[in-house]
Amino acid sequence: MNFFVNKSMGHGNSGVEHAQFYRAERFREKNIPFKLIFTDRLPQLHQHMKEWHIAESEVIGIYDYFLSDDPDNYLQVGEQHTHDFYEEVLWDTTDTQRLIRRQATGHYTETVQRRKQYLKEKNVYRIEDDRVILDNGRHKISWHYRNEGSRGKRATNIRVDNFRGKHYLFTTFEELLDFFFLELQRRFEDNVYIIDRGSENEETLIRMKQQGIPLKIVDVVHAAHFVAWDAAHPLWNNYYQYMFDHFNDINLIVVATQLQREAMISQLTAIGMIDVSKKIIAIAVGGVSSPALITPKKWDGETIQFVTASRLHPEKHIIHIIQAISQLRLQGMSATLAIYGAGSEEKQLISYIASLNLSQFIQLKGLSQNMIQDMQAYDVFVSASYSEGFGLTYIEAISNAMPIATYANLYGAQTLVRDGVNGHLATFGPKNTDEVANVKQLMDAMRRVCDHYDELSVGAAEVAKQFSNEIIADQWQKVIVKLL
Template structure:
């Protein structure tokens, strides 16, 4: 079995989840078996699975498994349809109007009971209310644990698993529980390949087992820039990938999304790992297109722009809005539709209002039909400083939209060919150069409307290597080399 290891998913997802969904489609097309694994406590998991069209037999939730009457039937088939429901909760408050007990009936048909502590923080000078003890119950099956405050975050401890196949278990840490879980997967499915998409605890457990003689295959998935900085000749790797890159002897493969990142990673690893480990690095796109749209023609002088991403600070959507303002000041008739959700939603709404752009810029929320929605626009815009691949770039290009983007490493530079399917804007990560960044992004946007019809045709042509059938062949080749 092939396992895609992750922590959680929801109504809105990051590029990591979308990369998993796309890989799942490639595996389905080539009849390669797979399961997507989530280990977070997700009360709405099954609702969100339906929202993203993930069948029950493609997903394994850790707590669904631990609480199942027949855990191994659940591993094979998922949750029975009649057990899936919308979650609902009841909150008990104390005399100070503080939430003390939250009881939730999850979408997986088990009860979640959270007991909460109210503790005064001298550092923040406020009372903090947070979970102290959690009980999960389904019939006569139960999982419970408490929390202790670790460095920067709370940590699960004292985990009790009751009546798992008639036995009771105790785990001091979450890592011990994960080890138990992975052992159960190995016992049921036999020889497996684990694609570690998110969760360094997976890496540590699997590497420890591999060093002890396990024959299971481990594939490290690199979804972002692997390097943070370089100081005094020493490379500081991204914390998400540091453990992987330090233990490459125990990995069977590492997959990056672009050829450029493969070359950069191999160069950065020179002297950091054994030479033989450099041959374990593969470049396979984390996204692609199933069907290509039609090249577009420009019908009027309006600049009809679109962007789509999580509304988080690192995506710099605010700079795209500022670029719209620059274009308005230059006398352009421009509008922008922003698809996505996230923590920056209200901040961006206020920015749009303050700049007087409410009739030009729309926060359209999440799209479940991105391909169709993109077709209504002319140019896709991105202001991200870093993209491991850029799934939305590819979705836009596949529908004939030229792309204007900051010239970020790997994603933009791999997919956008200036003058052929879009334009790139130079940028600086320094806040002092923000205005210059925005001006150059505005220039790139305008360039996309010059000789627009040719750029749109170029966008379609540039997607040929990323057709799903071509990407699926690369996953098959990797599978063959790992077997």
């Protein structure tokens, strides 16, 4: 079995989850078996699976599995007793949540007991989860939390009652993960674990492999892997440090672009590692279905409608795009912006747009379940991200023959946007003091796209041909065949 290993998914997802959903489509097309694994506590999992059109038979949730009446059947067909989600909260006399009881969308209820602790040094109260109980009447999982300083809140003394007729106690979540993945090893054959997220998952699987358990590990890199050189020593992105530390235990590393592959090979070779090129391959995260049928767009020269789509988080720099639109309008250009996505910055962005008196011209559209289709109503895609391992939204724009204006980030923009061919790249500096200059560069790129719109749309249709879904599906099929 081929497992896509992750921690969670939800109503709004990051590029990691969307990359998994996209890969799942390619595996379905090739009839390659796969299962998505989620190891976080996800009381609304099955609701979100329906939103993103993921079948029950394609998912294994760690808690659904341990709470199942028939674990073997669950591994094959998924959860067959789903529920509507709701929760009830018990508040104390100081208006503090002390007990939360939820009906999960899986076949269990979730009870969370919370503790209130006065922190004298900060003169504040801290309210946090203390005990969690998952129960469906026949099976139960429960644990306490303890604080471990810099490591944060950690589950401890995890009881799993009546799993396959036995009771278990795990002192840490890592022990529970070990048991879970060993269960999968016993129930499936020829297992390939494609790790997308979760250092705990990666550590468990590498430990198992070092113990001689027959499994294959594929690490997928979704972001920039390299930070800087410290003398002759590379400083890696923390998410990938463990992968590089255990390079020899990993069967394959998949990056999204040839640029990143070449950079990784060069960096590893520079520190004395040999034959690394055989273990690192590039497969695009997303592609285009029927690129030959894409029709270039034409702009009438009137209002130019920009669109962006991402999580609404600070690292996406949506405020830069809003500032660029404001400056374009002050210069006399009739420009509008639609912002798709959800996240922690939503209220701040709404307030900022209103402060510029731009609410009529810049609108937040919420999450999209079909960004390729929703983009068709607009003219130009714009991004202000400083870093993209690939950038599925670039592909969605290219699928619509839509010109792109973006910061020239590694590695997505520099792979998918050919300056002067299907869009324009804006230079940028990474420091806070660079932001004013960055916004001006982005605004200039947005204006230049409008100056040569029709030609850039033709270029986008041509670039699309290099990112065919069929090619990407073939690449994944070859990887799986080679690993087996």
